[in-house]
Amino acid sequence: MLDKALKGSATYWGWLLFLLAFIGVGFGCYLYQFSEGLRITGMSRDVSWGFYIGQFTYLVGVAASGVMVVLPYYIHNYKAFARITILGEFLAVSAIVMCGLFISVDLGYLPRVMNIILYPHPNSILFWDMIVLNVYLLLNIFIGWNVLSAERKGVHYPKWITPLIYISIPWAFSIHTVTAFLYAGLPGRHFWLTAIMAARFLASAFCSGPALLILLCFIVRKLSRFDPGKEQIRTLGGIVAYAMILNVFFFLLELFTAFYSRIPEHMHAIVYLFFGLEGHTRLVPWMWGATVFAVIALVLLIIPQLRRREGILAIACGSVIVATWIDKGLALVVGGFIPNPFDRIFEYWPTTPEVFISLGVYATGFFVLSVLYKIAVSVKEEVAA
Amino acid sequence: MDIDRRKFLKIAGLSAVMGIGGKAAFELLAPKELEASLREVPLTQGKKWGMVVNMAKMDDEIMKRCMEACNRVHNIPNFGDPRVEIKWIWEETYEHSFPGQEHEYIGEKYLGRNFLLMCNHCTDPPCCRVCPTGATWKREDGIVMMDWHRCIGCRFCMAGCPYGSRSFNWGDPRKAPKELNPDFPTNRDYPTRSKGVVEKCTFCDERIARGQIPACVEAANEIREGALVFGDLDDPDSDIRKVLRAHYSIRRKPELGTGPNVYYII
Numbered sequence: 056m057l058d059k060a061l062k063g064s065a066t067y068w069g070w071l072l073f074l075l076a077f078i079g080v081g082f083g084c085y086l087y088q089f090s091e092g093l094r095i096t097g098m099s100r101d102v103s104w105g106f107y108i109g110q111f112t113y114l115v116g117v118a119a120s121g122v123m124v125v126l127p128y129y130i131h132n133y134k135a136f137a138r139i140t141i142l143g144e145f146l147a148v149s150a151i152v153m154c155g156l157f158i159s160v161d162l163g164y165l166p167r168v169m170n171i172i173l174y175p176h177p178n179s180i181l182f183w184d185m186i187v188l189n190v191y192l193l194l195n196i197f198i199g200w201n202v203l204s205a206e207r208k209g210v211h212y213p214k215w216i217t218p219l220i221y222i223s224i225p226w227a228f229s230i231h232t233v234t235a236f237l238y239a240g241l242p243g244r245h246f247w248l249t250a251i252m253a254a255r256f257l258a259s260a261f262c263s264g265p266a267l268l269i270l271l272c273f274i275v276r277k278l279s280r281f282d283p284g285k286e287q288i289r290t291l292g293g294i295v296a297y298a299m300i301l302n303v304f305f306f307l308l309e310l311f312t313a314f315y316s317r318i319p320e321h322m323h324a325i326v327y328l329f330f331g332l333e334g335h336t337r338l339v340p341w342m343w344g345a346t347v348f349a350v351i352a353l354v355l356l357i358i359p360q361l362r363r364r365e366g367i368l369a370i371a372c373g374s375v376i377v378a379t380w381i382d383k384g385l386a387l388v389v390g391g392f393i394p395n396p397f398d399r400i401f402e403y404w405p406t407t408p409e410v411f412i413s414l415g416v417y418a419t420g421f422f423v424l425s426v427l428y429k430i431a432v433s434v435k436e437e438v439a440a
Numbered sequence: 441m442d443i444d445r446r447k448f449l450k451i452a453g454l455s456a457v458m459g460i461g462g463k464a465a466f467e468l469l470a471p472k473e474l475e476a477s478l479r480e481v482p483l484t485q486g487k488k489w490g491m492v493v494n495m496a497k498m499d500d501e502i503m504k505r506c507m508e509a510c511n512r513v514h515n516i517p518n519f520g521d522p523r524v525e526i527k528w529i530w531e532e533t534y535e536h537s538f539p540g541q542e543h544e545y546i547g548e549k550y551l552g553r554n555f556l557l558m559c560n561h562c563t564d565p566p567c568c569r570v571c572p573t574g575a576t577w578k579r580e581d582g583i584v585m586m587d588w589h590r591c592i593g594c595r596f597c598m599a600g601c602p603y604g605s606r607s608f609n610w611g612d613p614r615k616a617p618k619e620l621n622p623d624f625p626t627n628r629d630y631p632t633r634s635k636g637v638v639e640k641c642t643f644c645d646e647r648i649a650r651g652q653i654p655a656c657v658e659a660a661n662e663i664r665e666g667a668l669v670f671g672d673l674d675d676p677d678s679d680i681r682k683v684l685r686a687h688y689s690i691r692r693k694p695e696l697g698t699g700p701n702v703y704y705i706i
Binding site: 395 | 593611634
């Protein structure tokens with residue numbers, strides 16, 4: 056099936072070249088970082104994780120959200136999703152690729168990365184995150200590839216795939232739960248030390264991932280003869296609506312606990328993010344921006360007449376992505392470090408090389424996604440013809 | 441198990457002496473003699489090392505000497521930039537050392553006064569719990585140790601430490617500005633670190649292995665005996681236990697359950 060990726064229009068090749076340019080710039084910046092050390096980033100001894108780990112966290116969510124098309128189809132026998140499960144699985148594959156790359160560029164000593172396997176320490180959540188993410192990657196590659204090639208041949212997929220599919224469903228939940236545990240078990244980081252962290256992660260994943268998938272479906276429909284389907288997109292819209300409501304609800308629960316208990320450490324990070332602390336206000340406009348986008352998304356998603364119009368659904372999905380990205384890709388990680396353990400405030404902002412390295416990783420992910428989607432869509436076109 | 445532990449200590453002691461003392465030390469001491477000699481040194485036999493910072497005897501000059509001694513002995517570079525600073529032992533005001541403890545009626549004697557901070561060598565250290573490679577671990581003698589040759593630089597330990605006691609080499613220490621570090625490295629017998637790894641106070645494990653007290657304690661004692669007290673918390677007759685029996689002491693963030701082993705007499 057790989058041959059499908061090698062035959063494409065000028066637009067397809069142009070797009071891949073465009074991505075390659077970003078990959079090249081990002082790689083160049085990474086070489087600079089590799090030789091100079093992480094001091095070329097905006098991170099510091101006080102905010103020791105930044106943009107990279109934020110993107111990693113956000114993309115684990117996108118990867119996990121693949122289950123939102125797999126589960127209804129395989130567990131509830133919702134046949135309509137058979138058309139698009141492959142799109143969800145391949146989105147998960149490319150998201151995990153980006154996760155791995157974001158972790159890699161964040162490591163201070165990348166050549167030693169195999170120490171995680173050579174000296175395994177199961178008491179570390181990072182060890183388990185490495186395992187669940189890699190297994191999830193393999194599951195999605197195996198399942199996606201085999202189901203697609205069976206579809207191409209017009210036969211049922213091999214029997215041994217079925218148990219893998221059922222394993223992949225709880226596995227998707229596990230990757231984001233374990234990722235939440237990276238944060239939620241650290242003493243002294245009060246912003247993260249919350250039992251609802253994993254639930255919040257899953258809720259934001261299950262709205263942002265399917266929102267991205269809806270936008271990708273629109274693009275696929277525009278660029279190919281394969282239509283992911285009106286009903287499919289409408290059902291995904293419903294999933295995004297419910298998940299976004301849960302996401303915002305869970306966040307409001309955090310606000311209640313922090314501000315009714317009035318425990319200073321629980322309030323500080325939230326106050327910093329939304330109002331600033333001691334004159335430090337770098338993330339304030341972003342947080343209010345996220346709030347505005349979340350409100351827009353909720354209004355457009357909750358009213359069925361609006362949600363069912365595809366143009367409006369696209370706007371709603373875009374708003375969901377922006378709101379959840381600011382919340383999780385930017386504020387969550389940085390907010391956990393502010394104030395620092397000495398109750399002092401040191402702010403963080405990514406540097407230009409840091410942003411270009413991140414763009415390079417995103418470009419790599421979208422390159423993988425484009426190639427995989429090209430294959431999937433070509434097979435779908437071939438089968439339909 | 442006991443034999444294993446003894447074996448381990450023997451090897452650890454040997455390699456520390458070899459690493460620190462260099463070839464000369466190894467040639468001078470045959471392995472068996474070395475083991476015998478180490479057994480005579482009480483400092484190599486601690487079960488739970490701890491430290492008391494006696495603020496009644498401490499002053500800014502002593503603190504400065506302590507920090508200088510540590511920086512010199514451990515080749516700690518000065519980047520002149522608080523964002524990327526490497527800190528093994530450092531000073532911080534009362535209200536920022538013990539956040540949440542200050543109140544509006546507190547006397548000037550305390551508010552704004554500098555305290556000496558370092559790794560707490562916690563009894564249940566979160567940094568060791570979260571490390572994915574075992575590059576940081578709790579030794580049997582209580583020291584929270586760091587292997588900067590295994591560290592992959594994920595900085596999970598920095599997120600895990602509630603005391604800000606861990607420093608990351610954001611850049612190459614050997615590239616620290618020359619004008620701030622004229623004779624770097626200051627101690628040729630101690631390694632400099634590479635960029636991209638985490639480091640921290642190790643209670644001078646290399647000195648303990650030779651039967652010496654930590655560099656900061658030595659520096660403090662030169663000026664005023666008892667400003668810093670280092671010793672075995674497991675030994676009821678040790679100086680540190682006597683001091684802790686005689687005075688009321690506090691620890692940083694005890695409510696987190698990490699069991700810090702650095703005590704402050706106010």
